Amino acid sequence: MINLLGSDRGMLADYFLARGERSFRADQVVKWVHQQGITDFSAMTNLSKPLRERLAAEARVEPPVVIADTRSNDGTRKWLLRLADGNCIETVFIPEPDRGTLCLSSQVGCALNCTFCATARQGYNRNMDAHEIIGQVWLARRLVSEDGREPPITNVVLMGMGEPLLNFESVTRAISLMLDDFAYGLSRRRVTLSTAGLVPGIDRLREECPVSLAVSLHAPSDRLRDELVPLNRKYPIAQLLDACRRYAAAAPRTRITFEYVMLDGVNDAPEHARQLARLLADVPAKVNLIPFNAFQGVRLRRSEPEAIDRFRDVLLEAGLMTITRRTRGDDIDAACGQLAGRVLDRTSRTRRMRDPAPGGTA
Ligand code: SAH
Helix, strand or coil: CEEHHHCCHHHHHHHHHCCCCCCCHHHHHHHHHHHCCCCCHHHCCCCCHHHHHHHHHHEECCCCEEEEEEECCCCCEEEEEECCCCCEEEEEEEEECCEEEEECCCEEECCCCCCCCHHHHCCEEEECCHHHHHHHHHHHHHHHHHHCCCCCCCEEEECCCCCHHHHHHHHHHHHHHHHCCCCCCCCHHHEEEEECCCHHHHHHHHHHCCCEEEEECCCCCHHHHHHHCHHHHCCCHHHHHHHHHHHHHHCCCCCEEEEEEEECCCCCCHHHHHHHHHHCCCCCEEEEEEECCCCCCCCCCECCHHHHHHHHHHHHHCCCEEEECCCCCHHHCCCCCCCCCECCCHHHHHHHHCCCCHHHHC
C-alpha cells in the first residue's frame, strides 16, 4: 500500500488525476497531512466521501514510530525512530533562543567510512524513503509543539546519519515538501544539505534543488583528507572545490559552509589553518569548526580549546568567516557524528556497498 506521507504535491496531483479527480485534491491532502498532522483519511472533511473511502482502501499515511525520546541537559532532544522494516535511525532537535534546528538522517547507516564518525561504525543498510525522511519533520513538529516550551522548527539540516547525496531522489522529494508552502514552507536558505563531497551530486543539486550547501572538508590536503574522508580518493579536493565554485556562482550572495572537525594532533595545527585559508581564498565560504565528539571505541581526541581558538584566529586573519560550533547534546550522544540508531543486516550490505558508485546520484 502506498505511503502518501512522502508524496510531494506534484506526485499527489498525478495520483488524483489518474483516478479521475481534480489536481487540487493534492493541495488539500498535503495541507491535511503536513499542516494539520492528520493521517486518517476519514477526517479529511473537504474530500468527497467516496474519495476518502478509496484512499483508505488503497493508501496510508504512516510516520516512523518513536521508540525513545531523550533530552539533554542543554535542551537538545534526540529521537530514536523505528522504520517499518525494523531498522532504527536518529533525529535531533536543537532549540536555541531564536530558532529551532532539526537534524535529519537520510540513510540507514552510512557507507562512506569517515574515520571520525560513529555512523560509519554501524555500517550501511539502505537508503531511506522520502516518507521516512519527511516523516522525521512530521513527527518532530508534533512533538515540539506538544512540548510548548520549545521554539518551532525554523531550520532543517541534513546532517544526521548517512550521505544525503547518495540518496538523491528521496532526499530532494522530501526537501520539496519542506519548501512547499502547503506543507512546511521553509525557505531554501533554511534547509541545509551536508555532504562528504560527492561531486556529481553537488552539480545535480545545483541544477535541480538548490538549497544551502555544507561540505565536510576536514583537511586541507589530499594526503590527509584521503585518510579521514575516504571518498576523497574518488573526488579529490581540487574537483570538490570546483564543484563548490559552480554551486556558489549559481546562487549569488550565498556562502558555502565548510565543516572542519577539530582532531587533536591530526588536522589542527596553525599550518593546516594557513593551508585551508589558501584553499578557500577564492570560494564564497564560511568555515564551521566542529570540536570532535568522541564515541565508544574511537582513539581520536578532540583538539584543545586553545588549539581551536588559534586555528580560528588564523582563518579570521586571512579574512575567512569562521565560527566554532558549540557542542550540543553530547551527554545523550546526540552531537555531530555520534548518531548510530540500529542498523540491521549490516555486514553483507556494508561489504557490497564499501565503494559506493557515484551512480547513486546519476
Ligand atoms: N554525510 C554527510 C552528513 C552527515 S555528517 C557529511 O559527511 O557531511 C554531519 C557532520 O558531522 C559532518 O560534517 C561530519 O563530518 C561531522 N562529524 C562526523 N563525525 C563527527 C564527530 N565524531 N565529531 C564531530 N563532527 C563529526
